[in-house]
Every structure is written in structure tokens, then in C-alpha cells.
Amino acid sequence: MGSPHWKRLCLLLLAGLTSSLLLYSHYRATVEAPTSQRIIASLLQPGPLVPAPSGTPQGASSRRWALGGSSESGNSLQPSAELEEPEPSRKQPSPCLHSVTARAKADPKFREIFRFNTPVLMWDQHFTLETWNRLKTRHVPYGWQGLSLAVVGSTLQLLNASANRHLFDRAAFSGGCVRCAVVGNGGILNGSRQGKAIDSHHLVFRLNGAVIKGFEEDVGTKVSFYGFTVNTMKNSLISYEEYGFTQIPQGKDLRYIFIPSDVRDYLMLKSAIQGSPVPEGSDKGDDPQKYFGLEASAEKFKLLHPDFLQYLTARFLRSELLNTQYSSLYMPSTGALMLLTALHTCDQVSAYGFITANYEQFSDHYYEVEKKPLVFYANHDMLLEAALWRSLHRAGIITLYQR
Ligand SMILES: *[C@@H]1O[C@H](CO)[C@@H](O)[C@H](O)[C@H]1NC(C)=O
Numbered sequence: 374m375g376s377p378h379w380k381r382l383c384l385l386l387l388a389g390l391t392s393s394l395l396l397y398s399h400y401r402a403t404v405e406a407p408t409s410q411r412i413i414a415s416l417l418q419p420g421p422l423v424p425a426p427s428g429t430p431q432g433a434s435s436r437r438w439a440l441g442g443s444s445e446s447g448n449s450l451q452p453s454a455e456l457e458e459p460e461p462s463r464k465q466p467s468p469c470l471h472s473v474t475a476r477a478k479a480d481p482k483f484r485e486i487f488r489f490n491t492p493v494l495m496w497d498q499h500f501t502l503e504t505w506n507r508l509k510t511r512h513v514p515y516g517w518q519g520l521s522l523a524v525v526g527s528t529l530q531l532l533n534a535s536a537n538r539h540l541f542d543r544a545a546f547s548g549g550c551v552r553c554a555v556v557g558n559g560g561i562l563n564g565s566r567q568g569k570a571i572d573s574h575h576l577v578f579r580l581n582g583a584v585i586k587g588f589e590e591d592v593g594t595k596v597s598f599y600g601f602t603v604n605t606m607k608n609s610l611i612s613y614e615e616y617g618f619t620q621i622p623q624g625k626d627l628r629y630i631f632i633p634s635d636v637r638d639y640l641m642l643k644s645a646i647q648g649s650p651v652p653e654g655s656d657k658g659d660d661p662q663k664y665f666g667l668e669a670s671a672e673k674f675k676l677l678h679p680d681f682l683q684y685l686t687a688r689f690l691r692s693e694l695l696n697t698q699y700s701s702l703y704m705p706s707t708g709a710l711m712l713l714t715a716l717h718t719c720d721q722v723s724a725y726g727f728i729t730a731n732y733e734q735f736s737d738h739y740y741e742v743e744k745k746p747l748v749f750y751a752n753h754d755m756l757l758e759a760a761l762w763r764s765l766h767r768a769g770i771i772t773l774y775q776r
């Protein structure tokens with residue numbers, strides 16, 4: 374309990390809480406004033422943002438905005454004439470019979486909770502006046518309150534590849550069911566010898582401090598997706614360095630899933646695609662290639678939709694913490710968001726290293742040498758998450774690894 378590592382985690386948490394509270398009160402003070410109107414007005418005046426031309430057979434609500442002017446790296450983006458409805462991310466039909474969707478629809482409780490047509494990812498076509506007006510009223514990660522229109526807009530504008538619209542291309546898998554494993558970092562995996570089983574899935578999701586070297590037998594080696602917020606990614610590099618987590622997983626076929634929990638995530642994502650240092654904010658000067666490797670292009674990155682995060686929190690993980698003074702800090706854990714993302718995109722989902730009823734028997738993470746109790750952060754509700762995994766497992770919707 375009294376190890377320096379544990380103390381450091383507590384300090385990190387405290388620092389995080391304090392800065393979040395400070396930021397929050399600052400942002401209450403600035404945002405509650407009628408500034409949001411002014412943000413738009415002032416941005417419209419010099420002309421960086423113009424609504425796309427109308428006249429196409431489309432409601433005003435789905436008019437796409439485009440960035441005009443040439444302040445953005447000499448890359449003058451003209452208002453786009455083609456105005457398509459954003460396509461739903463789950464447009465590719467699945468030939469899988471025993472799928473998450475089928476099982477959820479057959480379950481009396483989960484049938485009422487799942488809404489499979491909720492968009493999972495966000496891409497350039499979502500940058501519309503309607504979306505801006507709706508999301509600017511909700512704080513991050515559920516919206517864009519207090520975020521600059523220019524930052525959000527210029528980031529989304531870069532997510533214009535077809536790969537930004539779906540997590541994976543179903544055509545790459547020949548018929549049948551697309552099977553996904555989501556690997557949390559829980560101590561239950563120490564000595565589990567689940568590596569082969571994990572790697573036998575078509576796609577493997579990992580997150581935060583996903584140490585692989587030295588633990589291949591227990592956790593496997595395959596990484597199709599790495600999920601994070603800039604905050605959790607950088608904290609993992611600091612906290613788990615001593616266990617060999619010195620680099621974010623990289624690879625040709627690996628894709629990164631950004632959780633937009635802060636303006637930092639939009640700024641880092643934009644810089645990562647552009648291959649340039651972060652221009653402003655608390656990560657100013659950071660080189661994204663240090664984290665994501667040299668091969669940076671829009672295809673490498675996925676961005677979770679704030680509406681998806683809102684839907685997940687409201688329907689799957691509506692914590693009591695939302696009724697406390699910590700409500701603005703609460704959000705589902707990175708692991709929970711990855712598992713729920715897999716549940717809304719894959720046909721079949723296995724969860725490894727997630728919290729189980731007997732979590733007290735295991736260390737916080739699988740790579741610790743001495744047993745450490747699970748750290749309960751004030752911004753997550755791990756017991757609620759444990760109950761959700763248990764109940765999804767009982768309903769046959771996920772396979773939760775337990776021992
Ligand atoms: C996406 O946007 C970039 C930058 O504006 C442009 O160079 C590229 O051709 C676009 N890609 C697609 C697929 O439209």
C-alpha cells in the first residue's frame with residue numbers, strides 16, 4: 374500500500390482532480406457567460422467558417438460547414454458542394470447468426486438498452502451546424518462545450534477517409550462472424566495463459582498501459598486497436614514505465630481510437646494526422662510521431678462520437694456519481710469504452726482482463742510483481758462496470774474471462 378508507485382498514482386489522481394476542478398470552475402465562469410454566441414460570431418466574421426452552399430436537396434440541418442481562408446497550413450479548404458447525409462457506421466450487413474446484435478435483441482433487459490443505430494465514430498461529415506449547436510451545450514466527453522469551433526472543425530475536416538467511417542472493413546473478413554477480443558489490463562491475466570486464445574480473434578483491442586513484452590503467454594501479442602485519451606496515454610507512459618510500458622503500441626495494421634475527453638484529444642489527433650507538433654495547449658510542442666510512429670495518415674485514426682459516449686453513459690453506465698459533486702468528472706473507464714465500442718461494431722466479443730466479482734484476489738494489473746489492490750479512481754465507477762460485464766456475460770452477449 375505504501376509503495377512509492379502507489380503514492381505516485383494517488384498524487385497523479387489528486388493533481389488530475391485539482392486541475393480538472395480548476396479547469397471546470399474556470400470554464401463555468403467563462404462558458405456560462407453568453408460567450409458561445411460570440412465564439413461563433415467572432416469566428417464567422419473573419420471568415421474562417423462558412424456554411425456550405427445550399428440549394429442541394431437536403432435540409433438545412435445537415436449543411437456541412439467548411440473552413441475557408443488559408444490560415445490552416447496554407448491548405449485552403451473551400452466549402453464543399455457535395456452534401457451527403459453522414460452514413461451510419463454500421464452500414465455493412467453482417468452474415469453472422471450468433472451475434473451480439475441477435476443476442477441483445479433476444480434479451481428482455483438488453484433489448485431495451487442497446488440502440489445499434491447510434492453512431493460510434495465521428496468524421497468530417499458530422500461537422501454540421503446542427504451538430505455544433507447540439508454538442509456545444511454538453512461538456513466533454515459528451516459534447517463540445519467550451520471548445521473552439523476552429524479546433525473541432527479543423528480536426529474533423531481531416532477525418533475524410535472512408536476508413537474514418539467504420540472501425541474495420543468487413544470485406545476483409547470472409548463471411549461468418551467477426552470475432553473481437555478486448556484486453557483490459559487487470560491482474561486476473563497474470564498466469565492466465567490466455568495469449569493464444571486472445572490472438573485467435575480476428576481483431577484485438579488494447580488500451581492504456583498494455584504491456585506485452587514478457588507477458589505474451591498470458592495476453593498475446595496482436596494489437597488491432599489501441600484506445601486511449603491523451604491523458605490516460607501519457608499517464609500510462611509515466612506510471613507503467615517501470616513495467617516496460619515505454620512506448621505506445623505501433624504497427625502497420627494498428628489503428629488508434631481517440632476518446633475525445635478534452636480539447637487535448639482534438640489537438641493531438643489533428644497534429645497526428647498532419648504529422649506536426651501540437652501547436653497549443655498542455656501538450657504544446659509534443660511530437661505525435663513519438664506516440665503513433667512515422668506512418669501518420671487519417672486512415673490510422675478513429676474518433677469516438679460524443680453522442681456515442683453520451684449514449685453509453687446514459688444507458689449502460691449511469692453511475693450514482695452523476696448525482697454527486699464529482700458528476701462532471703465521471704466517465705466510464707477507457708476499458709469500458711473499448712469493450713462497449715467492440716460490442717457496437719464486432720459480431721462476437723470476448724473480454725479479458727476486465728473486473729470480475731472476485732477482483733480482490735488479483736493485483737491491479739497483470740504486470741505487477743507484488744500484488745497491489747485495484748485502485749478505485751474517483752472519476753470511474755468500477756463496481757458498476759463489474760456488474761455490467763457480469764450481466765452481459767450471463768445474457769450471452771459477451772464472454773467474460775473469469776477464474
Ligand atoms: C482529405 O483532405 C485532405 C486535406 O484537405 C486532402 O488532401 C485529401 O485529398 C482528402 N481525402 C479524401 C479522401 O477526400
Ligand SMILES: *[C@@H]1O[C@H](CO)[C@@H](O)[C@H](O)[C@H]1NC(C)=O
Nearest residue numbers: 563564736741742743744745
Ligand atoms: C504474477 O505471476 C507470477 C508468476 O506466477 C508471480 O511470481 C507474481 O507474483 C504474480 N504477480 C502478482 C502481482 O500476483
